Amino acid sequence: KAGVTQTPRYLIKTRGQQVTLSCSPISGHRSVSWYQQTPGQGLQFLFEYFSETQRNKGNFPGRFSGRQFSNSRSEMNVSTLELGDSALYLCASSYTGGSNQPQHFGDGTRLSIL
């Protein structure tokens, strides 16, 4: 079956703009998590959605937000972009987010802020 699909793959924005990234999970997966990956900090958890509700949130400012639709697809939005937001944004899905369920990752969206 198809894997996790993220669009777009690459994005270039300027400071102050906003951006929306999209993630389609594996069919049947209802838990979607978002991560930010940078060389210095590694993979950092942004938030998790399940059944259209945010269940968990990492330590990121309110400029980072997301949502999930009834078909489990998810979007994340970053407003008022800063240079430090340049990163690879990864989406991962699992059936229900249970403790023993591995997360399956998409190829990510590489966001560059000029």
Add this chain to the structure above:
Amino acid sequence: GQNIDQPTEMTATEGAIVQINCTYQTSGFNGLFWYQQHAGEAPTFLSYNVLDGLEEKGRFSSFLSRSKGYSYLLLKELQMKDSASYLCAVRDEYSGAGSYQLTFGKGTKLSVIP
């Protein structure tokens, strides 16, 4: 909170065995995952440990000691294609609403040389 440590880089020879260590300090524990990430690609799931002991899966094995807060990933019969980053990730304590946050170490970049 979580603190996960792993070596930044390792080098090993094709055909050899390499052990990548991971130590963690957590306020709770619900399992440890290992992921492989090739440059420019998505992380892919390798193994899951929740009980003490060794889990073997082909050329890859993973060990866990919960009392010591320690895990390792063992790669046997190294191949050039094993050159990648290896990420250790811990599921923290239940945070309510069915959500188990996954916290990643910064990854170990393994280079396999001929």
